Amino acid sequence: MRAADRTGAAVLLALAVAYTATAAGRYTYWTVTGPGSGFFPFWLGLVLAALSILLLASAVRRPDPGPAWLPTGHGAARFVVVVVVTALFIALLPLLGMALGTAVFLGVLLRMLEGHSWRTTAAVAVGAAVANWAVFVLWLRVPFPVGMLGF
Amino acid sequence: MDLFTNLALGFSVAFTPFNLLMAFIGVILGTLIGALPGIGPVSGVALLLPITFGMHPTSGIIMLAALYAGSMYGGTITSVLINTPGESASVVTCIDGYQMALQGRAGPALGMAAIGSFIAGTVGVVFLMGMSPLLARWALSFGPPETFALMLLGLTTVTGLTGDNAVKGYISMVLGLMMSMVGFDIISGDQRYTGGITEMLDGFDFLPVAIGLFGMGEVLAGAESAGRAQILSARYGLRDVLPTAADWMRARWAIVRGSVLGFVIGVLPGAGPTIASFLAYTVEKKLSARPEEFGHGAIEGVAAPESANNAASAGAMVPMLTLGIPGSATTAVMLGGLMMWGIRPGPLLFEKNPDFVWGLIASLYIANVMLVILNIAFIPAFVRALRIPYSILMPLIIVFCITGAYSLNNKVWDVGQMLVFGVVGYAMKKLDYSPAALTLALVLGPLAERSLRQALIISDAGVLILFQRPIAAVLTTLALVAVAVPAARAVRGAMTARNAAAVS
Numbered sequence: 001m002r003a004a005d006r007t008g009a010a011v012l013l014a015l016a017v018a019y020t021a022t023a024a025g026r027y028t029y030w031t032v033t034g035p036g037s038g039f040f041p042f043w044l045g046l047v048l049a050a051l052s053i054l055l056l057a058s059a060v061r062r063p064d065p066g067p068a069w070l071p072t073g074h075g076a077a078r079f080v081v082v083v084v085v086t087a088l089f090i091a092l093l094p095l096l097g098m099a100l101g102t103a104v105f106l107g108v109l110l111r112m113l114e115g116h117s118w119r120t121t122a123a124v125a126v127g128a129a130v131a132n133w134a135v136f137v138l139w140l141r142v143p144f145p146v147g148m149l150g151f
Numbered sequence: 152m153d154l155f156t157n158l159a160l161g162f163s164v165a166f167t168p169f170n171l172l173m174a175f176i177g178v179i180l181g182t183l184i185g186a187l188p189g190i191g192p193v194s195g196v197a198l199l200l201p202i203t204f205g206m207h208p209t210s211g212i213i214m215l216a217a218l219y220a221g222s223m224y225g226g227t228i229t230s231v232l233i234n235t236p237g238e239s240a241s242v243v244t245c246i247d248g249y250q251m252a253l254q255g256r257a258g259p260a261l262g263m264a265a266i267g268s269f270i271a272g273t274v275g276v277v278f279l280m281g282m283s284p285l286l287a288r289w290a291l292s293f294g295p296p297e298t299f300a301l302m303l304l305g306l307t308t309v310t311g312l313t314g315d316n317a318v319k320g321y322i323s324m325v326l327g328l329m330m331s332m333v334g335f336d337i338i339s340g341d342q343r344y345t346g347g348i349t350e351m352l353d354g355f356d357f358l359p360v361a362i363g364l365f366g367m368g369e370v371l372a373g374a375e376s377a378g379r380a381q382i383l384s385a386r387y388g389l390r391d392v393l394p395t396a397a398d399w400m401r402a403r404w405a406i407v408r409g410s411v412l413g414f415v416i417g418v419l420p421g422a423g424p425t426i427a428s429f430l431a432y433t434v435e436k437k438l439s440a441r442p443e444e445f446g447h448g449a450i451e452g453v454a455a456p457e458s459a460n461n462a463a464s465a466g467a468m469v470p471m472l473t474l475g476i477p478g479s480a481t482t483a484v485m486l487g488g489l490m491m492w493g494i495r496p497g498p499l500l501f502e503k504n505p506d507f508v509w510g511l512i513a514s515l516y517i518a519n520v521m522l523v524i525l526n527i528a529f530i531p532a533f534v535r536a537l538r539i540p541y542s543i544l545m546p547l548i549i550v551f552c553i554t555g556a557y558s559l560n561n562k563v564w565d566v567g568q569m570l571v572f573g574v575v576g577y578a579m580k581k582l583d584y585s586p587a588a589l590t591l592a593l594v595l596g597p598l599a600e601r602s603l604r605q606a607l608i609i610s611d612a613g614v615l616i617l618f619q620r621p622i623a624a625v626l627t628t629l630a631l632v633a634v635a636v637p638a639a640r641a642v643r644g645a646m647t648a649r650n651a652a653a654v655s
Contacts, residue, residue, distance in 0.1 A: 004582055012322060019329060019344075027341055034608035037339040040600045041332050048325045055318050069581045075375035082374045083574060086549055090566045098554070106546050114542035128547055132554055140205045142558040 001066035005059035012052035020045030081113055097147025103129040154280070161509030165517055170213050173206070174514050177214040178521045181221020184238075186229050186533050189373040189541060190548060191238035192222035192464075192481045193587070194366040198551050200358060200488045201558040208492035209510045215488065216468070216511055217518040219481050220272055223424060223461045224526045227264040228533055231257055231453070232383045240424035240460035243432045247445060247452030254448050257385035261530055262392035263402055263450055264457040269523035271410035271458035275465025276515045278414050283501070283508070287473040290498040295605035296616050300626035302599040305420040305476035307633040309483075310588040317637035320585045327589035330355045331596025338604065350564045357487040357593060359556040359569040364586040365484070366552045367569060368576025370545055382537055387530040394450070402454035405435050409458030416459070417466020423479025424460035424467070431459035465515065472496055472508060476595070480587035487594045 020042055023029075027038030071079055089105040096104065106125035110116045116124075136142040164170060184195035196215050203211030226241030231248035244264070251260040293301070306328075310320040333344045334354030345351040385391070394402070409431040416427035435455040436445045445452050467478030475497040477483040489496050494504060501508055526533075556569035576586050610616035617627045 001582070008582065022344065027343060028339065031339075035604045037336040037341040037343060039607075040603060041329070041343065044325055044329050044332070048322065048329065051318055051322045051325060055322065058318070071375045078374050079371060079577075082371060082545075082549070083570070086553075086570055086573075090553065090563065090570060093557075093563050093566070098557075102550050102554075106550065109546040109549075110543065114546075116542065120543070124543055124547070128550060132550060135202070136554055136558055140202060140558065142201075142554075143561055144554075144557075145563065 001069050002059055002062050003065065004069055005055060005062075009052045009056035009059060013049055013056065016045045016049035016052060018045075020049070078113065082109070085109060085113075093145050095147060098144035099129050099133045100147050101145075102132055154284075157505060157509045158280070158513065160505060161511075161513030164209060164506050164510030165213070165513035170210050170510065170514065171517070173210045173214040174217045174518050175521060177217025178221040178518050178525060181218035181223075182225035182228075182522070182525060182533055183536055184218065185222030185225025185227075185241075186237045186537060187225075187539075187544065188229055188233070188235050188237055189369055189544070190366075191226075191369070192219050193484055194362075194369055194548075195219075195222060196481055196484045196488070197358070197361040197365050198548075198555050200361075200484070200491070201555040203488065204491070204558070208489070208494050209507045211488070211492060212485070212507065212511050213514040215485055216515055217521075219464050219485070220461065220515065220518050221522055223272075223457075223464050224265060224268050224522050225533065226460075227261060227268075227453075227457055227526075228530065229537065231260045231264075232385070232534065233381065233537070240428050240463075241457070242425070243428050243456045244453055246432075247447070247449050250446065250448035251450065251453065252383045252385065255385070256448065257383060258387060258391035259394045259398055259450065260453050261387075262527055263394045263398060263454050265392075265523055265526035266394070267402065267406040267409065267454040267458040268461040268526070269519055270406050271413060271462040272465060272519040272522070273516065274410040275414050275417070275462040276512060276519070278462075279465050279469055279515075280512050282418070283469050283473050286469065287498040287501045290474055293498070293622070294620075295602040295609065296620055296623040297626065298602040299599060299606050300617055300623040300630065301474060301476060302595050302602065304626050304630040304633065305470070305474075306588075306592060306595060306599070307630045308420045308422070309477075309591050310585065316583045317640070319583050320588050320637075321634075323579065323585040324588040324592045327592025328596045328599070330360075330589075331593050332600070338601070350562075355593060356559060356565060356568070357491070357590075358559045359565040360572050360593060361484050361487060361590055362552050362556050363569040363572025364576035364579070364590060366548065366555070367573025368580060368586065370548050370552070371573055371577040372580055373541060374545055382534065387534075389528065392527055392530065398450050402450050405431075405451040405455040406458045408434060408438075409455040410462045413459030413462030414466040417463030417478055418469045420470050420476050420478055422463075423481070424463040427459040427463035427466075428456035431455040468511075472500060472511075473498060475598070477591060480590070483587065483591040483594060487590070490594070 023038040023041035023045060028036030029038045029042060030036055085108055089101055093101055103125045106128055107121055110121040110124060137144055181195065184190055184192065195218055199215060199218060203214060222238055223240060226237035227244055229235055229237035230241040230244040231252050234245050234249040236242040236245055248260050251257065306324055310324045334352055336343055342352060412431050412434060413427040416422045416430060417424065432452060432455055435451045436442050439445065439451060467482045469478065471477045471482040471486050477486045486496060494507065552569060553566050556566045559565055579586050606616055612619065618624045
């Protein structure tokens with residue numbers, strides 16, 4: 001946690017400087033009538049800079065490294081799998097369409113990650129995809145992405 | 152007189168079949184969301200917001216408010232039977248609730264919690280009804296300086312009270328404000344911080360951010376561990392659930408105190424049901440003639456916090472509706488919803504949309520009646536829902552996050568944004584930052600900036616205008632106190648830590 005706070009504070013400080021610099025350089029701080037578009041962002045960046053210096057100072061001075069915050073081993077693997085599979089699903093949405101995509105996505109997670117039986121997997125995946133489609137497309141009229149197969 | 156006409160209008164809105172149905176769906180989903188660990192009222196409201204877009208705003212807010220109330224009831228079930236809070240406002244209920252369950256008194260614990268919740272929820276709505284119009288009338292006189300001071304107060308108190316680390320809380324808040332600057336500035340016409348990306352011209356959409364930070368973030372935190380909780384079994388016949396006369400005698404004042412305390416805490420901007428439940432428990436323990444029984448299955452230890460969190464969820468609606476400042480993380484998300492429906496919360500709401508406000512208030516009465524019946528007669532049904540393994544629930548919640556984020560603008564871009572903020576929310580939670588403060592700042596940011604700019608235009612003394620008018624001066628001072636108190640505590644903490652380090 002201490003290392004994460006140091007890195008976090010440094011990143012935030014850089015962001016704050018860039019934010020204020022952009023406000024000062026590209027937007028108007030003050031117009032004839034009053035504060036311009038750069039006024040509020042300029043100060044926000046400065047406040048964030050002050051806060052991240054505070055955080056950095058406290059993290060540097062803290063004697064103990066504190067508990068680890070990132071999961072390790074099995075937990076980390078599960079986290080990565082869920083994020084990657086979800087990202088793939090989103091990227092493939094235009095190709096697969098929402099209905100088929102949902103079923104495949106659920107199938108992959110339930111069977112490969114959680115190790116459910118094929119029967120449970122199929123029932124939940126198909127059931128949820130149909131229910132999802134019924135609520136959003138039939139009832140709420142949201143135009144879901146349609147895949148290559150036409151649904 | 153006026154009150155009764157308004158209330159009659161409210162009930163005529165609430166008793167339409169569609170709105171009754173929405174309240175019913177809200178209480179059932181709310182109880183489930185409250186009961187299931189890993190998903191709480193904030194994510195529940197964020198996930199259901201997209202469904203409400205096709206509806207009339209009144210029906211939408213009725214469903215969301217019923218869900219919020221329901222989650223306060225449902226959280227108890229998990230606390231008592233699994234010793235894991237279903238949502239954060241029921242953390243403290245675990246202490247005595249689980250002990251009661253171990254002693255075979257799970258039934259009375261759940262029954263007393265439901266009855267206490269009903270009384271407190273109803274008292275909360277009565278106070279909400281009495282107080283809101285007065286507060287709204289008072290707030291009508293607010294000009295830009297008062298509005299900005301109010302925003303400042305809302306932001307600083309929320310930030311000061313959420314999370315353990317004040318500095319990280321304020322960092323989260325400032326990040327939220329910085330995000331709210333992105334996009335088209337209406338006053339100057341400048342495009343700010345868009346990075347040349349067309350999709351960013353409208354700024355960060357509130358919904359994908361909220362669904363990501365709360366819904367997806369919670370799922371990712373839960374995804375790390377696979378596992379299943381042990382559920383204590385108990386009997387839930389009506390006779391097993393209704394508390395005995397002795398229980399009732401012990402708990403009645405706890406319920407009354409919990410209701411009043413909970414409502415007051417709920418109204419304060421920033422302090423929501425979670426803090427109310429902790430305070431109510433502490434107060435009860437201090438006042439009790441038998442403090443040694445707390446922690447070993449004292450029924451007051453269940454009744455007080457469960458009453459307080461319900462009263463607080465009603466109280467949190469007061470500043471949201473009358474001032475446009477949410478009193479809790481959940482109402483912060485609701486406020487975002489209100490703005491998306493095109494309803495501007497604040498003092499004018501009571502004049503411009505009486506059917507909305509009074510329909511909501513009447514529905515809350517109805518929702519509480521539905522909830523007390525559900526939570527006394529149908530406990531076994533909710534216990535069965537708890538047996539759904541998280542390994543099935545988790546992928547389903549992700550699907551819901553994705554469809555919810557998509558249905559806002561029908562753009563895959565929003566879904567990607569949702570996932571990014573899911574990872575951000577996960578990291579924020581792990582590192583003690585405050586997603587609630589960020590969300591609130593994102594919602595309030597544009598109004599805060601506009602009111603500050605307007606205040607500075609009419610001011611002849613710069614920022615000092617915030618101290619020149621009496622109401623603005625009081626609000627600004629309170630906001631500064633809200634910053635100063637945790638700051639002083641942090642400095643003192645750092646000094647003791649350094650002294651301790653020097654000694655060792």
